[in-house]
Amino acid sequence: xxxxxxxxxxxxxxxxxxxxxxxxxxxxxxxxxxxxxxxxxxxxxxxxxxxxxxxxxxxxxxxxxxxxxxxxxxxxxxxxxxxxxxxxxxxxxxxxxxxxxxxxxxxxxxxxxxxxxxxxxxxxxxxxxxxxxxxxxxxxxxxxxxxxxxxxxxxxxxxxxxxxxxxxxxxxxxxxxxxxxxxxxxxxxxxxxxxxxxxxxxxxxxxxxxxxxxxxxxxxxxxxxxxxxxxxxxxxxxxxxxxxxxxxxxxxxxxxxxxxxxxxxxxxxxxxxxxxxxxxxxxxxxxxxxxxx
Amino acid sequence: xxxxxxxxxxxxxxxxxxxxxxxxxxxxxxxxxxxxxxxxxxxxxxxxxxxxxxxxxxxxxxxxxxxxxxxxxxxxxxxxxxxxxxxxxxxxxxxxxxxxxxxxxxxxxxxxxxxxxxxxxxxxxxxxxxxxxxxxxxxxxxxxxxxxxxxxxxxxxxxxxxxxxxxxxxxxxxxxxxxxxxxxxxxxxxxxxxxxxxxxxxxxxxxxxxxxxxxxxxxxxxxxxxxxxxxxxxxxxxxxxxxxxxxxxxxxxxxxxxxxxxxxxxxxxxxxxxxxxxxxxxxxxxxxxxxxxxxxxxxxxxxxxxxxxxxxxxxxxxxxxxxxxxxxxxxxxxxxxxxxxxxxxxxxxxxxxxxxxxxxxxxxxxxxxx
Numbered sequence: 001x002x003x004x005x006x007x008x009x010x011x012x013x014x015x016x017x018x019x020x021x022x023x024x025x026x027x028x029x030x031x032x033x034x035x036x037x038x039x040x041x042x043x044x045x046x047x048x049x050x051x052x053x054x055x056x057x058x059x060x061x062x063x064x065x066x067x068x069x070x071x072x073x074x075x076x077x078x079x080x081x082x083x084x085x086x087x088x089x090x091x092x093x094x095x096x097x098x099x100x101x102x103x104x105x106x107x108x109x110x111x112x113x114x115x116x117x118x119x120x121x122x123x124x125x126x127x128x129x130x131x132x133x134x135x136x137x138x139x140x141x142x143x144x145x146x147x148x149x150x151x152x153x154x155x156x157x158x159x160x161x162x163x164x165x166x167x168x169x170x171x172x173x174x175x176x177x178x179x180x181x182x183x184x185x186x187x188x189x190x191x192x193x194x195x196x197x198x199x200x201x202x203x204x205x206x207x208x209x210x211x212x213x214x215x216x217x218x219x220x221x222x223x224x225x226x227x228x229x230x231x232x233x234x235x236x237x238x239x240x241x242x243x244x245x246x247x248x249x250x251x252x253x254x255x256x257x258x259x260x261x262x263x264x265x266x267x268x269x270x271x272x273x274x275x276x277x278x279x280x281x282x283x284x285x286x287x288x289x290x291x292x293x
Numbered sequence: 294x295x296x297x298x299x300x301x302x303x304x305x306x307x308x309x310x311x312x313x314x315x316x317x318x319x320x321x322x323x324x325x326x327x328x329x330x331x332x333x334x335x336x337x338x339x340x341x342x343x344x345x346x347x348x349x350x351x352x353x354x355x356x357x358x359x360x361x362x363x364x365x366x367x368x369x370x371x372x373x374x375x376x377x378x379x380x381x382x383x384x385x386x387x388x389x390x391x392x393x394x395x396x397x398x399x400x401x402x403x404x405x406x407x408x409x410x411x412x413x414x415x416x417x418x419x420x421x422x423x424x425x426x427x428x429x430x431x432x433x434x435x436x437x438x439x440x441x442x443x444x445x446x447x448x449x450x451x452x453x454x455x456x457x458x459x460x461x462x463x464x465x466x467x468x469x470x471x472x473x474x475x476x477x478x479x480x481x482x483x484x485x486x487x488x489x490x491x492x493x494x495x496x497x498x499x500x501x502x503x504x505x506x507x508x509x510x511x512x513x514x515x516x517x518x519x520x521x522x523x524x525x526x527x528x529x530x531x532x533x534x535x536x537x538x539x540x541x542x543x544x545x546x547x548x549x550x551x552x553x554x555x556x557x558x559x560x561x562x563x564x565x566x567x568x569x570x571x572x573x574x575x576x577x578x579x580x581x582x583x584x585x586x587x588x589x590x591x592x593x594x595x596x597x598x599x600x601x602x603x604x605x606x607x608x609x610x611x612x613x614x615x616x617x618x619x620x621x622x623x624x625x626x627x628x629x630x631x632x633x634x635x636x637x638x639x640x641x642x643x644x645x646x647x648x649x650x651x652x653x654x655x656x657x658x659x660x661x662x663x
Contacts, residue, residue, distance in 0.1 A: 044375070046373040048620065050624065074630075256635055
């Protein structure tokens with residue numbers, strides 16, 4: 001954990017208290033209606049739209065001085081955007097930050113859910129580019145709102161069915177649509193479908209923020225989250241033929257890395273903290289396993 | 294052996310340093326002052342204030358300097374600052390009829406009360422590069438010395454037409470609620486006209502220009518006249534409860550454009566001219582005119598006109614007008630996407646293997662042509 005001093009001249013966590021309260025009200029509504037997209041008065045943030053402003057506003061609205069914050073992008077703590085968002089919160093809150101999933105009370109993420117299982121009391125904050133799961137099927141917001149109200153999700157099933165007819169399999173691999181609490185169709189944000197099962201009855205609170213699209217939504221702890229599928233084409237997650245080259249994990253999401261100009265490649269955990277932990281615990285892959293400092 | 298990319302923090306710090314140096318350019322050349330930008334790049338300042346939704350010439354000039362002249366980046370800087378500001382109150386509605394005019398033209402009437410006032414405009418300049426400006430300019434004589442006598446205030450052309458009953462009125466209805474504030478509330482659709490105008494006022498000039506242009510080229514059905522374009526200073530007044538009256542707290546420079554389009558009438562509405570309205574901070578004629586075209590295009594439904602063209606589509610127009618949103622989302626493609634890319638790569642490999650297998654079967658039997 002690293003402790004930092006808060007920045008002078010701005011309110012704690014950048015947003016003023018009225019704005020935070022407005023966002024928290026929207027979040028309460030979101031928690032009360034799992035999977036429902038709640039419009040909120042999204043603000044301009046000092047980071048660009050599309051770079052996590054929704055997640056940042058949600059984090060800013062719920063963070064307290066005692067929180068311990070972890071920020072990841074693509075599963076890694078050290079990608080530039082994660083570094084930038086973490087340093088933003090260090091600057092404007094002074095709260096402790098960590099790379100350890102177990103230590104964190106608040107985890108802001110883009111595109112992944114950590115491999116380390118989450119626990120009660122933890123909050124995951126997802127950065128969401130496009131909150132509407134029906135958007136590619138129906139561009140009109142006025143139309144999709146009534147489709148949700150009527151649970152008119154046939155088009156999504158048809159889309160998945162057409163995938164099977166054309167390709168023999170469902171061709172959606174990330175941002176895979178889920179039904180939350182038996183009602184709302186929801187985009188889990190662009191996490192790989194590998195992470196979808198982690199949403200189901202998670203003990204942690206899952207909050208989703210879309211800044212540019214001005215929506216928040218939520219999956220409260222212990223809520224049913226079902227990935228759409230068919231009886232004869234059940235939902236399945238990605239599997240790799242090889243284990244992680246660094247830590248030997250076979251249960252983690254792996255990134256493919258090209259290691260020379262002949263296109264030679266290796267697979268390593270996308271969750272850097274999980275991979276380091278395993279290496280420190282003595283696990284090795286084919287490429288050794290000195291902890292990545 | 295692969296080593297995960299570490300040191301993002303250091304790389305960011307270096308990059309911040311590099312961009313500061315790139316902005317400054319050759320240190321042997323004197324640095325631009327914010328005041329120079331404010332005075333000598335007034336049209337850039339006006340655009341940044343308009344789309345940044347903040348009337349502050351100094352901060353807009355600072356943003357332009359900090360953004361190295363990238364106006365969309367400057368608008369973003371100003372917006373991010375603006376969002377932290379407290380609201381002190383709402384002004385009394387601005388009265389543009391009492392504008393102290395620096396420029397006012399009407400293309401609908403040859404002459405009119407107050408006259409045609411060209412003022413500062415590039416309209417009738419010949420677009421020849423003025424190489425004299427390349428030399429370090431000597432101080433020219435004070436233009437104020439030959440400024441015209443006294444301020445000009447003249448009624449709006451649209452008020453003259455409305456007097457005759459030939460123009461739709463736009464009086465504020467009794468009990469009309471305060472307009473919603475798009476910087477505080479999310480855009481909800483369908484949107485009322487006040488909300489649409491707010492969205493367009495903040496909207497990207499280039500985007501509105503293209504949409505407005507499309508309505509003139511057949512992707513629209515309106516044929517407007519520029520009833521009036523006026524630019525000048527308007528008093529900003531705040532109603533003080535303790536005093537019981539409004540107090541002038543300052544002035545803002547505004548460009549207002551009213552385009553009028555004839556409407557042949559219907560069973561309920563008499564034949565009359567209808568309005569498209571544009572308003573922008575500072576001297577921003579292109580923006581105000583484009584905005585007025587798009588405003589009118591979005592009203593097509595009200596007058597029973599076709600509504601199936603891009604500029605008539607409220608959701609399409611309003612949802613994509615904001616350049617801070619658009620710029621951020623387009624450029625977010627620079628962020629790492631390798632987790633999702635991996636899933637696509639896997640899928641594509643499988644589909645490709647499948648395709649290769651079935652196509653090899655289909656073409657394998659064929660004899661190559663002799």
